Amino acid sequence: MHIGLVGLGKMGGNMRTRMRNAGLTVVGYDRDPELSDVGSLAEMVEQLPSPKVVWVMVPHGDPTHSTITELKELLSEGDVVVDGGNSRWTDDEIHAAQLAEKNIGYVDCGVSGGVWGLENGYALMAGGDAADVAKVQPAFDALRPDAENGFVHAGRVGAGHFSKMVHNGIEYAMMQAYAEGYELLEAVDMVDNVTEVLNSWRVGTVVRSWLLDLLVKALEDDPHLSQIRGYAEDSGEGRWTVEAAIANAVPAPTIAASLFARFVSRQDESAAMQAVAAMRQQFGGHAVRAAEESPDVPPA
Amino acid sequence: MHIGLVGLGKMGGNMRTRMRNAGLTVVGYDRDPELSDVGSLAEMVEQLPSPKVVWVMVPHGDPTHSTITELKELLSEGDVVVDGGNSRWTDDEIHAAQLAEKNIGYVDCGVSGGVWGLENGYALMAGGDAADVAKVQPAFDALRPDAENGFVHAGRVGAGHFSKMVHNGIEYAMMQAYAEGYELLEAVDMVDNVTEVLNSWRVGTVVRSWLLDLLVKALEDDPHLSQIRGYAEDSGEGRWTVEAAIANAVPAPTIAASLFARFVSRQDESAAMQAVAAMRQQFGGHAVRAAEESPDVPPA
Amino acid sequence: MHIGLVGLGKMGGNMRTRMRNAGLTVVGYDRDPELSDVGSLAEMVEQLPSPKVVWVMVPHGDPTHSTITELKELLSEGDVVVDGGNSRWTDDEIHAAQLAEKNIGYVDCGVSGGVWGLENGYALMAGGDAADVAKVQPAFDALRPDAENGFVHAGRVGAGHFSKMVHNGIEYAMMQAYAEGYELLEAVDMVDNVTEVLNSWRVGTVVRSWLLDLLVKALEDDPHLSQIRGYAEDSGEGRWTVEAAIANAVPAPTIAASLFARFVSRQDESAAMQAVAAMRQQFGGHAVRAAEESPDVPPA
């Protein structure tokens, strides 16, 4: 199979390697000429036999929009564009409709695997018409861990990114779960070696997981994580998961809590807690930080 | 009525004044001779006619335990001790049993009102036998806002502090609710004057309350609360409310969330969020703060 | 002042009455001829002097969209449309832009007060240009509780509905706070009379509020709320508040928790808890409801 691949950053570059290792002919394009196999998107498209399959691996939002708009001009009926980036599932319907005007197929594909994917393979969740998915199948087969695992045709256009989004929402809450447990173990003086406790959970327990393996690995390098700030970005997918939950009246307390914890982690000051402190000051009559210092005053 | 009052700090001192204003004879004792009417607890007890009523208004835990232990020695059958501090309801059963050995009555009383109580009166939630409560009633009537409001005999021993504890748990969540709304209004540039918006809610809306009045007052003094750190202590009662909820299998998501927000507000660094950052680094392969900087890498 | 009013349901009808009581000339239009003062929207507009002010009080979404589209045809430069319904603030920008094509002004107005507004007045949060707001001011003054309270010009177009939305988000969390406290008081046998406890909080406490007054009123009618199902709808505004919080990276744990509690209240079965039960069954090896019945088996 020949495939075009747009976006050769850390993720796209690894995917190119893995597909080539599996025997696919990959023509990669990146704005950075150091990374790119060709000089332009048009050149990349020209080198592909029909039906042409182009995998887009650029940031979601405007970069993906403009790439797909360009590809619409360059591709023809029967070709297929795969969006393997982190687009919101609602963008997929827009992109699919846009390409459908020229009878170009569209497949959205959520990709999990991070920097470990090159070696271990990627988990792939695809959405789109079966005929379009079939045209991309050799690439999916090259990228997935093995012939049995790591690929699902989840449903119609959007279902791939939706599934990956939910995956990430779950990931947020799982990480937060381990993080809360870690903090509690660190907080008590009864437990001598938190790293060893977490390590003992890696085999034979209910909470064993790859995330736990990673946390133990981090702790083995830096036992109290003193080199790491408690600051966590969030990608769009955690937010979208909560939005989708709300739109579907699905309670999502742990996913929302883990998202909010990340928001808090990035604040230098919390306006909300300033307001709480201000209210306590008003009804307690105390200096703001001195609120609990007068031992005989019940705090209302 | 004559009453003994132990603990003349900000709260106890104001209560002495309010009871005296209502015509009660109050003999106050405090370790601080500047505040105390008498030289010792024994002297205070001596000055009271039988049946003697002693209101204890000292910090919960050891100070209350030791005061009640001393009073047990000084008082006799038919006398009544009132614990008006912030004791845990489980302490009340212990104190009542201790005093019952000498047939001394015991009433627990949750007191709300803070620094405004002197002027506006206190809300009082009492627990104990009806006969014991009756002996204290003139004091309750002096302290409550008026004859119709602000007093309840909530149930048996412990019911007063339990009710007050739940009051405080609700208070935590209400404050957090306003605080979240305030932060959201501050976060958007669409709303010009957050203080005026909150002020407009004070009459005619569903969220009008005394806490809202206080928040507006604080904002009128300091429109963006820049003089106040977002740091909030918690008294025992918020914690106990969540513990009691757990013990009774009662879901308490907003009260627990408001308690946790206070915990976070006091942390210089969050071990949990360090763990989250560490896990993200492990699977994303990025520098910790640089996790989102490589735009073409889907964060797994 | 003359004003047109579209939508004469329970809310709009009361507002018409209150404005008329204040001396305004109100021409009301409703699809229901029993309620309507005129036979058509066009007739309503004809009866207004220029600059014409039309207050729209219909459900948000399509009914508001179509009403504003019709009014755009009927009105002229210098006229003003007020959307007093519950539109999402993002709709306001669309409506304002639509009307601006004919130089018709637009003001969004969040209205709080419910069935009590007729008597007590409404709290009004307006967004829009000062000149447009000024044209509507006599109506605002008629509707608000008094000349001092219950009105704010919150900012540009959208700021009114945004402020009202945040108000409702806070309202959700406040109601949930009281509800959790109520459930906890009901759950223990120590507290004899929960209604009286809540009633005792109405004066002199930190948690006193109109919502508390309402809860006590409901409990006085039906002490254990046995006539009421624990089923709570949510309007759009609670959801939008959490969405806006997420969009602005504002932690909103209590508001989100109160929204999720409503979602749960409407579920006959929880797919999430089925999944939890299924996982417990898998690792515990027990029948699903029998999971805790074997006392010597640690649940993993």
Add this chain to the structure above:
Amino acid sequence: MHIGLVGLGKMGGNMRTRMRNAGLTVVGYDRDPELSDVGSLAEMVEQLPSPKVVWVMVPHGDPTHSTITELKELLSEGDVVVDGGNSRWTDDEIHAAQLAEKNIGYVDCGVSGGVWGLENGYALMAGGDAADVAKVQPAFDALRPDAENGFVHAGRVGAGHFSKMVHNGIEYAMMQAYAEGYELLEAVDMVDNVTEVLNSWRVGTVVRSWLLDLLVKALEDDPHLSQIRGYAEDSGEGRWTVEAAIANAVPAPTIAASLFARFVSRQDESAAMQAVAAMRQQFGGHAVRAAEESPDVPPA
């Protein structure tokens, strides 16, 4: 090694088998003569060589208290009791002190593994003095999955149960995380086959784990879990984790949320949501279930 084992239910029985398979001589006692190797606890103790090691595997609380009290009578200086049940870590200090009066050692051991432990081995978290732990080591080695994994001497007495408790708290939140994601995938019509989506996550993704494997297994048997009620018990350990978090001022929002979700799952009616419905009725003026049916009424 000889070891006594008290409690031969599903868990204890499997542990006896695994220890015997590893070459240990196990004398098991159970109240049920069908299960027991001996006729009495005393007989069991008699058969052990000194220093005697007795592993207790009975329900926490009274059964464990009384077993340890009996063993104190039967054992002598230098012997060791292991509590392998689910005791609260605070009980361990009591049990250790009780046995220390006779210089009997005490080790607490949290055990994870459930019904899979017989085959795969158990994860063991021990607390106690190194000398006491050393006496039990052959049993730990027999029970753990292999010589490298599944055992930690976590710290002093209590540290084993504390670590296992935190493990279970994390487990609650992880299960809830998957459960929320599952419900969201089920709620949308875009995703055709939720089971296949979850199955695709089992290899190569960030959320892969044993719990995910179990959930997929359950879904393969019963694709929409229609045979399972969304009803989940909670053991003490989830509650204790939140209590310990509160006691140490550690925010635990996801663990608490997952605990509360279980509480809700067991309620036929929610008093809290009855209160919310009642408040909405009061200020909205609507019938309780009809609250949203009057489309022109903004819900305050």
